[in-house]
Amino acid sequence: MNWKRWSLLLTLVFAMGIFLAACGGDDTTGGDSDSGDDAAQEEGNGGDEGDSGDSGDAALAEDQTFNVNIKTEPPSLHPGKASDTTSSAVLDQIFEGLTRVNQDGEPENAMASDIQISDDQKTYTFTIRDGAKWSNGDPVTAQDFEYAWKWVLNPDSPDTDYAYQLYPIKGAQAAKEDGGSMDDIGIKAEDDQTLVVELNQPTPYFLQLTAFHTYYPVNKSVVEGKDEWAVNVTDDYVTNGPFTIESWEHKSQIVLKKYADYWDAENVNLETINMYMIEDEATELKMYENGELDWAGSPTGSIPLAAIPSLKEDNSLNISPKAGVYYYSFNTEVEPFNNVNIRKAFALAVNRQGIVDNITKGEQTPAMALVPTSIWEENEEGYFKDNDVEKAKEYLEKGKEELGIDELPVVKVTYNTDEGHAAIAQAVQDMWRENLGVEVELNNEEWNVFLDTMGEGNYQVGRMGWIADFNDAINFLEIFQTVGGNNYTNWESEEYSDLLEKSRTETDPAARKEILREAEQIFMDELPLAPIYFYTNLWLNKDYVKDIQVNAMGSFNLKWGYIAEH
Numbered sequence: 001m002n003w004k005r006w007s008l009l010l011t012l013v014f015a016m017g018i019f020l021a022a023c024g025g026d027d028t029t030g031g032d033s034d035s036g037d038d039a040a041q042e043e044g045n046g047g048d049e050g051d052s053g054d055s056g057d058a059a060l061a062e063d064q065t066f067n068v069n070i071k072t073e074p075p076s077l078h079p080g081k082a083s084d085t086t087s088s089a090v091l092d093q094i095f096e097g098l099t100r101v102n103q104d105g106e107p108e109n110a111m112a113s114d115i116q117i118s119d120d121q122k123t124y125t126f127t128i129r130d131g132a133k134w135s136n137g138d139p140v141t142a143q144d145f146e147y148a149w150k151w152v153l154n155p156d157s158p159d160t161d162y163a164y165q166l167y168p169i170k171g172a173q174a175a176k177e178d179g180g181s182m183d184d185i186g187i188k189a190e191d192d193q194t195l196v197v198e199l200n201q202p203t204p205y206f207l208q209l210t211a212f213h214t215y216y217p218v219n220k221s222v223v224e225g226k227d228e229w230a231v232n233v234t235d236d237y238v239t240n241g242p243f244t245i246e247s248w249e250h251k252s253q254i255v256l257k258k259y260a261d262y263w264d265a266e267n268v269n270l271e272t273i274n275m276y277m278i279e280d281e282a283t284e285l286k287m288y289e290n291g292e293l294d295w296a297g298s299p300t301g302s303i304p305l306a307a308i309p310s311l312k313e314d315n316s317l318n319i320s321p322k323a324g325v326y327y328y329s330f331n332t333e334v335e336p337f338n339n340v341n342i343r344k345a346f347a348l349a350v351n352r353q354g355i356v357d358n359i360t361k362g363e364q365t366p367a368m369a370l371v372p373t374s375i376w377e378e379n380e381e382g383y384f385k386d387n388d389v390e391k392a393k394e395y396l397e398k399g400k401e402e403l404g405i406d407e408l409p410v411v412k413v414t415y416n417t418d419e420g421h422a423a424i425a426q427a428v429q430d431m432w433r434e435n436l437g438v439e440v441e442l443n444n445e446e447w448n449v450f451l452d453t454m455g456e457g458n459y460q461v462g463r464m465g466w467i468a469d470f471n472d473a474i475n476f477l478e479i480f481q482t483v484g485g486n487n488y489t490n491w492e493s494e495e496y497s498d499l500l501e502k503s504r505t506e507t508d509p510a511a512r513k514e515i516l517r518e519a520e521q522i523f524m525d526e527l528p529l530a531p532i533y534f535y536t537n538l539w540l541n542k543d544y545v546k547d548i549q550v551n552a553m554g555s556f557n558l559k560w561g562y563i564a565e566h
Contacts, residue, residue, distance in 0.1 A: 058546055058564035064258075064271040066545070066561060067293045069284045069301040072277055072447050073251045076159070077237075078230035079216035080152040083161040083486060084451070085467055085554065088213050089300045090275065093256055093558050094239040095216040098126050098145070098195075099207050103560060105471070105551050107207040111140055111217070111240065112195075121202035126210075128193040133261050134219045135244045136235070142189035144217040147224070149187050152214060155179075161455075161485045162214040164478065165469065168203040168504070201505045208470035216240075242268045242559045252277055269562035275300075281419060288540055294563070297539030298322070299554045305420060308361045308538070316540055319363050321374045322554045323468035324535035325476065327367070328413070328428070328461050329454070332491040332528050336408055337460060340526055341399030346461070347530035348384055349392035349435040350428060355532060359423050362538045367531035370520055371473045374534070374552060382531075383524040389435045396436055407437070414443045415463035416450040424532070425463065454488040462488060467535070467554040473516050474503060480523065491528035542566075 074087040079095055082088055100110035109115065114127040132140040149169075152160045153176045160176075167173040169187060174180030186198030199206065209215055219238040223229040229236040233248045242264065243256040256273040259265065276293070278284050281304040288296035297303040297318075303311065311317035330337040330346070337343055352366030365373055368382025385391070400406065413429065415421040422444060429440040445453060454462050466486075468475050480487050481497050499519040506512040537550045544566035550556050 058544075058562075060269060061544065061563040061565045064269055064563050065274065066270050066272070066295070066558065066563065067274045067276070068295045069278045069287070069293055070254070070275045071279055071284075071301050074254075075448055075451060076230065077245075077248075079213045079218065080148060080157070080162075081159045081230070082213055085299065086447075089555065090245075090254060090256075091213045091216065092241075092555060093243045093273065094241045094245050095213065096241040097211050097213075097215045097217070099211040100559075101208070101211045101551065101553075101557065103547070103549050103557075107211050110211070111145075112210075115207070122199045124197045124199070124206065126195040126197070128195065129263055130193075132240065132263050134222075134238045134240050135259055135261075136219070136222065136238045137261070138219055138221060138238070139192070140217060140240050141192045141220075142195035143192065144220050145195050145215075146187050146189040147220040148216065148218040150182055150185060151218070153185060154182065164481075164485055165209060165212060165214045168199050168201075168206060168209070170198040170200050202507055203504070205470050205472050208472075212469050243270075243273060264559075268559055270558060273558060279417065285540075294542045294545050295539065295548070296541075298537035299539075299550055299556055301539075302418070302420065303362075303538045303540070305359060305361060305423065311540065318537070318539050318541070318550070320537045320550060321552055322535040322537045323372050323374045323471060323552050324466060324554055325367050325370060325372055326364075326424075326463075326465045326532045326535060328530040328532065329459075329464045329488045330461055330528055330530070331457055331459055332489050333457060334460055336399065336403055336405075336411075339399045339403055341395040341402060342408075343527045343530075345392045345396035345399060345436060346432060347392075347527050348388045348395065350431055350530060350532065351387040352532055353386055355424060355427060359427060360420070360533065362536050364533040364536050367534050370523055370529075370531060371476045371516075372468075372534040375468075375471065375473050375476075376517075383521070392435060410439045410441055411460055412441045412443055413461045413463070414445060414450065414453060414459045416447045417444045421463050457488070457490060459488075464488060464529070465535070469553065471552060473513070473520075474500065477516060477519055477523070480528065489528035491526060493522060493526065496522045 070086055070089055072086055074090050075084055076082045076087050077090060079091055082091055096110045098110060098112040099107040102108045111129055111132055112126040113129040116125040128140060128142050134140055149166055151157050152163050153166055153172050155176055163176050169185060171180055171184040171186055175182050175185050188196050190196055217240065222236055222238045226236055233245055237245065239245065242259060242262045244259045246255045246257045248254050254275040258268055258271045262268060281302040284296050284301050285304055285307055287293045330343050332338055356364040356366060365380065366386050368384050368386060369379035371379055373380045413425050415425050425442050429442060432438050432440050453459055466476060466479060478500055480489065480491060481500050483490050483492050496519050499515055503512050503515040506515055537554060539550060544564045546562050546564050548556055548558060548561040
């Protein structure tokens with residue numbers, strides 16, 4: 001790839017006023033599909049370890065309104081259906097699980113006032129907090145949790161891509177996939193305030209999972225039997241978090257209000273949160289500069305690529321690590337990507353360092369592995385050499401011979417509408433044309449349409465990303481254990497799956513890691529996707545925005561935020 005030529009092209013594009021962004025809240029969540037934008041080394045330009053500012057000692061402003069961009073329409077505000085970062089960014093403010101991830105990145109008691117864990121680490125007894133209320137005044141009960149979780153695990157429930165997050169629970173996978181009885185699932189409300197959960201085996205990250213949106217409760221008495229309860233703000237849309245949803249103007253704006261009867265309302269300072277849906281990064285930045293937004297960029301918006309160098313220079317840009325990987329998914333069920341050597345050829349013929357140096361410019365790390373370096377530092381080197389064009393050509397010739405073809409047909413790359421995704425796709429298009437001699441057609445689609453396209457397998461190569469739901473390598477590996485859910489590659493391996501199952505019963509951390517490393521080796525030998533880079537969080541915030549932290553999973557919790565006098 002002639003990077004001098006590509007840099008010149010970018011300069012001309014910028015001169016015409018087209019601003020690019022690496023990745024937005026419409027990335028498919030993870031853990032939400034990127035959803036569900038990370039470098040192993042934190043760069044704190046203008047922020048303290050992801051914090052919006054000094055905490056605790058600034059006087060509160062009279063107006064506690066926070067304005068932020070979420071970029072696009074949330075695909076679903078149903079906790080059991082959501083699988084992207086945009087939806088979870090809203091859900092995390094208006095719902096609350098048994099636990100909530102605090103400002104230090106650790107799970108703490110939330111809807112549960114007490115948690116007892118058995119000696120064998122397999123039975124959890126949660127006591128639902130006295131005084132916890134739904135936004136319609138109903139008490140939050142253990143039955144609400146049992147109902148919500150079992151709804152996700154019911155094989156008749158639609159669009160439950162995240163059901164596998166519940167599979168640590170005894171009988172959950174059997175009920176969802178193998179015709180097992182719902183009565184055998186290890187979730188039982190013993191009374192209104194006692195929820196007992198039995199696991200298949202010890203799961204050290206289980207209390208992180210109970211803070212995740214798939215584990216949120218829903219008000220059984222209100223929503224049972226109402227399939228469309230979460231598509232608009234009506235009397236049926238009942239929530240239990242620190243904020244309620246006042247209005248939802250589709251494809252325009254969501255307005256949240258502080259919930260006065262939230263159990264911890266005295267520690268919630270923001271009164272109004274305006275969430276705008278502005279897809280254009282340049283517009284988002286302009287609104288921030290004009291004082292119309294208090295925050296721009298990660299985790300819900302994007303910073304224009306053209307603006308990053310100057311923002312870094314004036315020390316206003318915050319950059320922090322993010323456990324996520326940006327990648328190109330191959331549809332392994334269609335030619336030519338049903339051939340492993342063709343997949344390897346396309347993966348190795350990408351200049352990742354060139355992309356992060358010349359396009360994204362946000363301290364991202366080239367990815368030659370699946371699990372981010374923020375989790376496994378050794379993956380900085382990865383499983384193959386970046387931009388190994390000669391090796392890619394060898395794989396290409398071998399793959400064509402195995403397929404019995406002399407040349408590859410035109411390959412279509414599909415991505416969701418975003419200037420940053422477009423810039424990367426255009427660069428990769430040039431790389432594959434120049435390095436492999438293949439013609440590449442680009443196809444961009446609006447986010448919801450794009451998700452349908454990927455989910456239905458109507459693509460050859462698709463831009464995707466994955467942001468961690470919890471800080472453990474298995475969160476990246478388990479996506480590809482079975483076809484479906486968030487595995488758009490249609491690849492699966494019995495050996496790979498067996499290793500993941502084995503890791504779930506291994507209690508020694510070092511031995512467990514070795515099992516997971518072995519699974520990643522199988523995955524990287526098969527390359528059902530081409531990893532491109534590991535994400536970073538990039539954002540701007542006004543000095544008066546306090547106590548809002550962007551965590552390593554690429555999300556924030558506005559419960560503790562406030563606006564200082566200014």
